[in-house]
Amino acid sequence: MSKPVILCVDDERIILDSLRTQLTAEFGDAYTYEGAEDAEEALDVISELSDEETSVILIICDWLMPGIKGDELLIRIHQSYPHVIKIMLTGQADEVAIDRAKKQANLYRCLSKPWLESDLLETIRSGLSKL
Template structure:
């Protein structure tokens, strides 16, 4: 069974960059899915779940139209508590990060601009945490 990593950001240039970096880091180990907003992100999570594909990590932007990243990750956590949740942000306020930590079991917050090393470390640590459960 395949595992997946999902990225959600309303800027396609960021999604492209994330996708490229993650694919370079992990190759064919995972399926990669991308969404441009929270609603699309949730639809992808539900579809993958129905197909029996396990989403290990979700990387979500904070500032998106419609629903902010902390609210989205809380929603994700309620339905899919085992997914490792990472917030990617250029401008999340501390309250939003705290909200996600307290209510969505936020694993990490990466600030834009990020490095491929940061991304790799966070994703690998997140996945190894799942494997310890």
């Protein structure tokens, strides 16, 4: 059986690398960590993992990305995978987008960039405890 996946979605590679480093340091090999640089890639990753019967259990998603914004991505994911814990990590989301994600995607939390590692990790641990 494959390990559950935490998916990070951000159009900045340095952010994805930083998240992977922090997640690996905190959770080790308990999870598989995947990254996507835009919404389309994220949807492809989720679809491929689903085909392999591998569960994405948590998504950390930026809001301002080329193409599909983070709130719309999380709403799309929620429609097919409502059990996934969704965290938005952004410096630029407006309140309307955050509110829409809370109502339509069951957004768990929204954290601001730059984030405190301790806040992010506590939010992830808290979210995972809801599974």
